[in-house]
Structures are given as C-alpha cells and as structure tokens.
Amino acid sequence: MSNGVASLRSELTLPDGVAYLNWASQGIIPNGSLDAMMSLLRLRGRTDVDIAEREFEGADRARSLAARLIGASAAEICLTTSTSVGLNIAAQAIPFKPADEVLLLDAEFPANVVPWRNLERRGVKVRTVSVAGGFPSPELLDAQVGPRTKAISVSFVQFHDGFRNDLAAIGSICRKRGIYFVVDAMQGLGVCPFRVKEIDAHFVATGGTKWLVSPYGTGFCYIRQDILDRINWLPAQGWLAFEYLGHDFSRIINVERRLMPGARRFEVGTLPWHDFAGFDASLKLLLEVGVEAIYAHVARLYDRLAEGLSTIDGVTVKSCLERPARSGILSFSVSDTAGLCEFLLSKGVFISHREGAIRVAIHGFNNEEDIDRLLAATESFGKAEG
CATH class of the missing domain: 3.90.1150.10 (Aspartate Aminotransferase, domain 1)
Structure with missing residues (x-):
C-alpha cells in the first residue's frame, strides 16, 4: 500500500x-507488479490449479482500473496489447467513405500515422497539419477542417518535446463540426491528469509500457458508449468477443452466442494474462497515490x-x-x-x-x-x- x-x-x-x-x-x-506477474506465472507451472477464472477476473479488474484512470465506465474499455492496436480499432471502426479525410499534426509519433495511412487504399485522404516549427493549437486544426474531414487524431502529449495538447478545445471543435475525435494517450497518461468525459473524445488508445509502468503487451482502448451502439461491424473478430455461458466452457459448440456488451467485443483473442497481472498492480499503485x-x-x-x-x-x-x-x-x-x-x-x-x-x-x-x-x-x- x-x-x-x-x-x-x-x-x-x-x-x-x-x-x-x-x-x-x-x-x-x-517490484509489486513484477511479483504479481511472477505469481501468476508460477501457478501456470502447476498441475493442481486451474487458474482460468483468476485470469478472467484479472482482465475484469484491468478494465475497471483503466476506466478509473481516465474517468470512464468499464463497459467503454477494451484491453489491447499496444497503442497501435487501439488506434487501428479507431481507424477501422470509423465509417470512412472514399474522399473522406483525417487530420493529423505533422509531428505525430508513427503509431498515430500508420493506421491512418493504411486507409489510403480505401480512398481516405490523410492530411497533415504543419506547425511550422512552433507548437500546435486548436485554432490551427480548426482552420484546416474541411467539408470531407471525418476525424482528427492527435496525441495527448507530443512524444519529442512534451507539448500537451488542449484536448478539451480540440474535442469542442470536433463536437461542433460533427467529426470523430481520436487521442493517442501513450505519452502522458499516468503522469498528467486525464478525464475523458471533459474532452469528449470518441476513442482513446494507450499502451502500458511507458508512464503506466507496465509490461509490454498491455494497453487499452476507450470507445465512447454512444458510438459503441452505432458501430455495426468489427474490424476483427475473435471467439472471446462473444458471450457463452459465463466462463463455463464445458459446452461451446452449437451454443447461442451474443456479442459481448460494450467495448469488450473488440478484444480479438486471448490476452497475455501474466502481463495484465502486472498492469493491474501498476495501475492500482498509480491510482492509490x-x-x-x-x-x-x-x-x-x-x-x-x-x-x-x-x-x-x-x-x-x-x-x-x-x-x-x-x-x-x-x-x-x-x-x-x-x-x-x-x-x-x-x-x-x-x-x-x-x-x-x-x-x-x-x-x-x-x-x-x-x-x-x-x-x-x-x-x-x-x-x-x-
């Protein structure tokens, strides 16, 4: 404690x-996070313990802690293995049409560029906004919004110089303009206060390996509840995106399946449970302080x-x-x-x-x-x- x-x-x-x-x-x-990871790994080395329920409980705990960190509900959190996974979820879930465009700042880390560039094969235009050697501003972005702008994606904190973007002002612009707002929160989350409802973002993606002092293979993506209800297809789909009979897998063939409620439906496959045991412990520590x-x-x-x-x-x-x-x-x-x-x-x-x-x-x-x-x-x- x-x-x-x-x-x-x-x-x-x-x-x-x-x-x-x-x-x-x-x-x-x-150290406490390392201990939590090793504790779960040691249980994997035993034949007299079934730890599946413990692993699922750990994932539930991770979603709740991530939600507390940003001021969201656990239903709006899906666990991922990196920031890139979360940003790809956003890029694929937003209903872009050919000739729609997404605005980026010209000094973004590649994780917040590549997923959007990937959309160019579908006719989506990626437009970078130059800060001309200075610092970004909401007004600069607002001036570049056009009739085909579908989304703006920015970093919470710029990776190279630490500039903290005015997310509330950018979110207000997106709301007034009727466009999607995506945030790469990898730099800053865990050290700078962040309340997602105050910035009105549709998607927030982060990994755990930097300021969240967590293992590789951990992270999460926030997807705002109202757009969760509007997303009618999943960019990727795995068996754990569906509800079965709780965590009872004694019968899973020919059993009625329903998509998981909330953002969990975007979790494609089995997560690195031991890494998320460390993620849980690290987030708990940061939240306690x-x-x-x-x-x-x-x-x-x-x-x-x-x-x-x-x-x-x-x-x-x-x-x-x-x-x-x-x-x-x-x-x-x-x-x-x-x-x-x-x-x-x-x-x-x-x-x-x-x-x-x-x-x-x-x-x-x-x-x-x-x-x-x-x-x-x-x-x-x-x-x-x-």
Whole structure:
C-alpha cells in the first residue's frame, strides 16, 4: 500500500548513482507488479490449479482500473496489447467513405500515422497539419477542417518535446463540426491528469509500457458508449468477443452466442494474462497515490530542471514552457546534442535523444537528486566542450 508520492521510489529497484529520466521511452516496472506477474506465472507451472477464472477476473479488474484512470465506465474499455492496436480499432471502426479525410499534426509519433495511412487504399485522404516549427493549437486544426474531414487524431502529449495538447478545445471543435475525435494517450497518461468525459473524445488508445509502468503487451482502448451502439461491424473478430455461458466452457459448440456488451467485443483473442497481472498492480499503485499528486510533484521537478537549464550556457530549451502545455517531458539541445546524450548515459543519467534534442522525462518516481545529477552533468559537459 502506497503512502504517497514520496513512497513511489521505494517501489523500484534502482542501482545507486542512477538518475532514470527515460519514462517516455520505457517505464520501469515496480517490484509489486513484477511479483504479481511472477505469481501468476508460477501457478501456470502447476498441475493442481486451474487458474482460468483468476485470469478472467484479472482482465475484469484491468478494465475497471483503466476506466478509473481516465474517468470512464468499464463497459467503454477494451484491453489491447499496444497503442497501435487501439488506434487501428479507431481507424477501422470509423465509417470512412472514399474522399473522406483525417487530420493529423505533422509531428505525430508513427503509431498515430500508420493506421491512418493504411486507409489510403480505401480512398481516405490523410492530411497533415504543419506547425511550422512552433507548437500546435486548436485554432490551427480548426482552420484546416474541411467539408470531407471525418476525424482528427492527435496525441495527448507530443512524444519529442512534451507539448500537451488542449484536448478539451480540440474535442469542442470536433463536437461542433460533427467529426470523430481520436487521442493517442501513450505519452502522458499516468503522469498528467486525464478525464475523458471533459474532452469528449470518441476513442482513446494507450499502451502500458511507458508512464503506466507496465509490461509490454498491455494497453487499452476507450470507445465512447454512444458510438459503441452505432458501430455495426468489427474490424476483427475473435471467439472471446462473444458471450457463452459465463466462463463455463464445458459446452461451446452449437451454443447461442451474443456479442459481448460494450467495448469488450473488440478484444480479438486471448490476452497475455501474466502481463495484465502486472498492469493491474501498476495501475492500482498509480491510482492509490493519485495522478493529480504525481503531476504536482512532477511539476515541481520540472520547474527545478527548467530553472537550472536557464543558467547553463549553450542550452536551448525546445519545449513550450507555458504551464498549460507542460507535461512530464522537457527537451533541450546544445551544440553537440548527440555527444551530450552519450556523456549523460556514461554518468548514469538515462534520457533519450529525439529529433535533435535531449528528451528528459520526469515521473513521480523521480526526486530532486535526479534533476541535480542531470544539471551537473550537462554543465560539466559544456565546460569540457568550451
């Protein structure tokens, strides 16, 4: 049981002298989540235990926890194995016709591009909106909406510079224009507060491997209840999309089948149950602490980092520092960004090199010492280069 943000770091096994600031690339799985995974896996190694019911209960729990995280109902959640799966569900479920179009920002991560490009073979047009070296805005998207625009798909947080999109304003535009609103929430969900009903999205997709500190092979897709009732075909269909006799599989041949109620009908096949045991434990931990509390902590560390970088010669901050646009990601560059990246890694400061910048990703598991270690190493590198 967590006792607040201060206790989060104790949930990890981190070597001494390491500042892990790479959550936007890969989250570290907490010890309790690893234990939950191994516990279920060990049961799979026994012949005297039938764990099928436990696995189905774990999936039900995962849907409920995911729903709590974003402020939805469990009936609006289907479990997936990645963000890409969820975005493909959205792309295939929206009733596009030839010459319809979808709007994307020009700096989207490929997971939020490829599923839409795949629709081009059906005559759907994918139009990218340029931010011209600046930052996105709802007004910029609104100005590009045309008579054939069917959907807008954006990231909650841009992967390379951490810009947090104004989803409520974009959702309002989509509602007024009568178009579908899709959100890639992979970056930001778990560290930034997110209430899906306030943004009026039709679909939200995420994976668990980054800020949700969960194993590979976990994720979920939110599908708004009112459009669930309007989707009259499934892009893919598996046997677990149907109701049988509860979880009694003693008779499944020639038994009347009905599609699962809600979003579960989009779950095509058997899920990696042990991975979702870790997902359950990780979401429970984050929810116990509270995403609002986590973000308040991250915001303080972000301030410390931004202020520290402002005192180091040669540093150019690439992220938007306006508070509504901040997330857990701050990106900056120097004259030799690639060299600084290698130097930081050699000093035990784990970050990413993305789009010509150092991407720093701060979570509730971090502390002041992590930020100070990064700042000291960056300043040291600058002096050595000078």
